[in-house]
Amino acid sequence: MPKAIYTENLTKVYRSGFRLQKVKAVENLNLEVEAQEIYGFLGPNGAGKTTTIKILVGLAQPTSGKAVVLGRPAGDLGTKKLIGFLPESPYFYEYLNAVEYLTFCAQLSGIEQNRIKKQVEKMLALVRLDKFAHMPIRGYSRGMLQRLGIAQALIGDPELVILDEPMGGLDPIGRREFRDIILALKAQGKTVFFSTHILADVELICSRVGIILNGRLINSGRLDEILLSEIEGFELIVKGLDRKMVKVIERFASKVISSAENETYLEVTDEAGVERVLAIVREVGGKLISLQPKKKTLEDHFIDQIAKERLKAI
Amino acid sequence: MKLNAIIINTFRESVRDKVFIAIIIFSIITMLGARVIKPLTLGEEAKVIKDIGLNSITFFSVLIAILVGGRLVYKEIEKRTIYLILSRPVSKTTFIIGKYLGLLLVLFDSILIMTGVFYLFLLFLRIPANYFLVWAIIMTFFELAIITAIAIFFSTFTTPITSAIFTFAIYFIGHLTPDLKNLARIAKSPVITFMSDVLYYLLPNLANFNVKAQVVHNLVIDYRVTILTILYGIVYSAFIMFLSCLIFRNKDF
Known part of the structure; x- marks a missing residue:
């Protein structure tokens, strides 16, 4: 079985500002995510998590290096068909209602016309938005928007689900529901890759994690191994x-x-x-x-690692 | 099907937009308002009303093309709704073309509504209306195809306001292209001749799309020129859309 995600020396350089200064968002990133695992992608703000994800889902082109998703080049139309994606604090078309929006998403995902209606209904029920299916998205609360986000990511039964900061802005109940959905996906044999800086969620559900800082992967592996190696x-x-x-x-x-x-x-x-x-x-x-x-908690480990890296940089 | 989905979504977006509805209402008020100036028309009421009617259809649909077109792609990037489109198996070309055709569908429908109101108004005033008038409106539609393409072209890399200003400038100069050619002919300086020639061939020749004066005054229309102008409109729009796709293809989000 091919790896769900594989990157080799992935590098992304942006030019920003008036003088077009080079900013390395991701630098020689080597990432390996096995199929059917829940992988937590950790890092502080600005570490390069979102840029990496954008390359994986085809929203950005790498400057150099390789990104392979489900055994195919990242960004290819055929690859994108197998991925479900939820961006950080997603925006939707406010003038549509949930049914119209999910139907639109299903059409873009290339789901056959006769299966769309059923898929949409299934997704609405899964995220408990069926009662608000015909209400304009304009009137949705933050939690409802996040649930709609999950619905659009899961429509069409993708093999790999990529979530960027999915827990941001959710209350404890919302976060628990979210964890349950992610665990259910794993049970269905899907791969889930998600970025976060909320470590409690990672400890509860991830099989493996990668820690990224300043665009580079500074540690990765099974959560218990990472933490066990540091028994105090x-x-x-x-x-x-x-x-x-x-x-x-x-x-x-x-x-x-x-x-x-x-x-x-x-x-x-x-x-x-x-x-x-x-x-x-x-x-x-x-x-x-x-x-x-x-054991050290993931939080201790995370803060230690980042402090170490920052010291190195000095 | 993916292209259709984007076209229909663009159509929904524009039709549910307050700006669009306001523009349509204004155009109808302007057309009907032409009745007020009857005392000034010196017995030429029919011509004046037809003229105002046709010109308000053009003016307001150009307004829709520039204002809505200039925001169309920018808004998707700014609000990040584009993430959820381009992360699906949809190419950037399909996206841009879908947006373009969606807006053309909006323009087609609004022209249809405005033309319907216009004809009813003529009927109400017992002014004989011939199918000639429709020719002027069809020509306007192909002119809009070019303007919309230009608005979307700018919208792929600038803000809506900049796009609107540039598109309006091109629209304005596009109607003066015959003058550019004359300038090239009579200018003494070879630099000015060269510049005017370049602008003449580069900018869209929109003056050819304006046959309103001919139809209002029941003058003969040269259909050969009309068909050629329409073909020119299609080719020019396609070329601008091709450039938009090229720019958009290398864009990161």
Whole structure:
């Protein structure tokens, strides 16, 4: 099965301002997204996420490098037929209603005339806009607009769905609904590629992530691998130790967080330390209540990585 | 089908636009208002009313072509609605041509409405109306095809106001092209002769599309020239649209 998205040294240079200064929006980006995964594309504002996405969906031409989507060149009409796309804070034709708009989208996507009506109805039901189907889009709330955006992206059953900042402007309920839709897409065997800077969403639904900064990919991989490689220590809760024994194990712990009512909560830096603490606990007939690796959150990781890159730049 | 979808959407967009509706209402008021100046027509009421009628049809449809045409593509880029069109399997050429034909459909319909009102008005005033008048209106439509193409051409790379100013300037000079040719003939300086010649061949020759005076005064129309002028209109518009597509093809959004 070909990769859903594959880029090789993808570079986009814009010329901007009066003196046509060169601005590198994306620089030698190598991205690989497997089929049927949910891929989170992370980066702070202005990192090059939207530019990359625009190249993938054919709205912009790369200055150099290669972009392949579903085994075909990005931007080809045949490729675009297989992609659903939701831009950041999308605008729609306000003078149309949802049925007219989705019908228009379906026609442009090349869906056969006799299937259009059914597809439109299905999409409206999916995003719960069926009650407002004949209301002009002008009167829609922000959440309704975002739902219409999802409907237009999913019409025609695309293999790959590309979403640019889909959670922006949604309330917690809207975000949960959105996550459910994305997970449902994965269950149907679709690939979902989405950019965001809201990390909580990524931790909940993404199988793999890529972090982009200043147009370059600075880290990518499975979320648990990225985070596991940065275990900062272990947190233990043990029971049945008297004061004396607590003093003994304190030597192996980097920190005793609390010790009360027969329960001790401590932090140990490495696995050897954990073994020693456990041996003592067993010896005195104590009990292990819980043992957890202390992982960095994606947010910590993200901020660390960006700080590192910025230091390098200096 | 994709082209049709864009044509119909452009048509809907314009027809549901308040500017468009206002222009149509104004044109009808102007036509009917011609009745007021009856005392000034010195017995030539029929001619004056026909003249005002035909000219207001032209004037207001040119206004639609320039104002709506100049915003058509720009608005899609500015509001980013174009993202959701060009990310689908639609080529940029289909998009531009669809926008153009959509606006021509709008112009065709508005001319139809204005002409209908015009003929009813003539009927009401018992002024004999011949099919000659329709010739003038058909010629206007092909002139509009050129103006719309120019408005869209500018709209692919400038703002609506700049596009409107440029298109209006070309429309204005386009009606003076015979004078440019005369200037080239009588000018003493070879530079002026050269410049006038270049402008004469480069700018659309719109004066040929204006047969209003002939039809109002029941003069003979040379159909051979008329057909050639229409062909010229089609070729010129096609060429301008070709340039628009070339510019648009290399554009990033």
